[in-house]
Amino acid sequence: MQFSDYIDDLARSTGFLSRLPMPARHFSGHDGSLSRAAGMFPATGLIIALCPGLAILILSAFEANAALTAILALSLLIGVTGALHEDGLADSADALGARGGREQMLEIMKDSRIGTYGVLALVISFALRVTALTIIISVIGGWSAFLICLAVGSASRTAMVWHWTVLTQARQDGVAASVGAPEDRARTLALISGAALFVLLVTLASGLVTALLGLALLAAAAGSWTSLVRSKLGGHTGDTIGATQQICETVCLATLALLL
Template sequence: MQFSDYLDDIARATGFLSRLPMPARHFEGHDGSLARASGMFPAAGLIIGLCPALVVLILSTFDANAALTAVLSLAVLVGVTGALHEDGLADAADAFGARGGREHMLEIMKDSRIGTYGVLALLISFALRGLALTIILSVIGGWSTCLVLLAVAAASRGAMVWHWNTLPPARHNGVAASVGAPEESARTLALASGAILFVALITLTSGLLTAILSLALMAAAAIQWTAVVRAKLNGHTGDTIGATQQITETVCLTALALLL
């Protein structure tokens, strides 16, 4: 691959995962497949994570309240991604929380309405992330919290690719199926780059042991979630992929807050 191919993949991955505008030249003649571009999900995560990181940096420079800074940074993150992953978490929670078989759960995921389980999942996820970021910001400061946000954004999107590649499609007419499953090389690249970026950035802020422990907990969460999805659906959907990002991000931020 040429350097321009990597730039194309980063732009395509970022465009898929967020609402950030990407130059049109990176999409000319492209068929919409993410089979190769999914390997750049961690890099796209860095770009997406820059937005809430800048909010933290600016507000912490003016000694703004840590809790308010944390909530505002999460609000910006939701705006940048268009709540793409939160939607997946809510739909997956509604489907798995309801009684019924595989087809019933898939039907619930297709329903645009949100139920009790989805609301609770979003509330718990947002509360844990907001509280964890407040603690992290209070303990290590603005600059280091920026690096934490970048690290978690990269690694959690690497986890998405692993989940996506590990399971077959639960249905063949969904968004995840339409853009193609990640290639083996893309999965390897996403996992390796996500893990390396995470360990490097967290080591700078909190030490190597904290980085390894929090990464291990993130991996355990991704593995357990994937096992649940396999048992329930025997395959992934766009919602379960998005939920993977939310679950691993929430677990990792909570772990870091506890470990600091």
């Protein structure tokens, strides 16, 4: 692959995972597949996390309240992604919370309406992330919180690739099926670069032990969620992939906050 191919993949993955505008030339003649571009998901996570991360830096420089800073940063993050992953979390919670079989769960995921389980999942996720980020900002300061924000943004999207490749498709007509499965090379690139970026950034922010423990808990969360989805649905959907990001981001931020 040439360097320009990596730039194209980065633009395509960023365009898919966020609402950030990307130059049209990167999509010219492209079939919409993410099979190769999935390898750049960790780098895309860095780009997406830059927006809330910079908000944390700026507000911390003015000694703004840590809780308010955390809420504003996460609100900005949701705006950048268009709540793409939150939608996946809510739909997955509604489906898996229902008392029905596999086909009923898949039908619930297609429903645009949100149910009780979806609302609760979103509230709990947002509350945990705000609380964890507030602790991180208060204990280690804005610069270190900025680095952790980048690390978690990258690693949680790395987990999406892992979930995506470990499971087969639960249905043939969903978003995940339409964009193709990640290639082996893309999966390897995502897993290695995502883990390396996480360890490097968290080590700079809070030390190597914290970084390794945080990575271990993130991997455990991704593994547990993937096992649950396999047992209930027999494969992934676009919603379960998005939910993977939310679950891993929440678990990772909470873990890092507890370790400080």
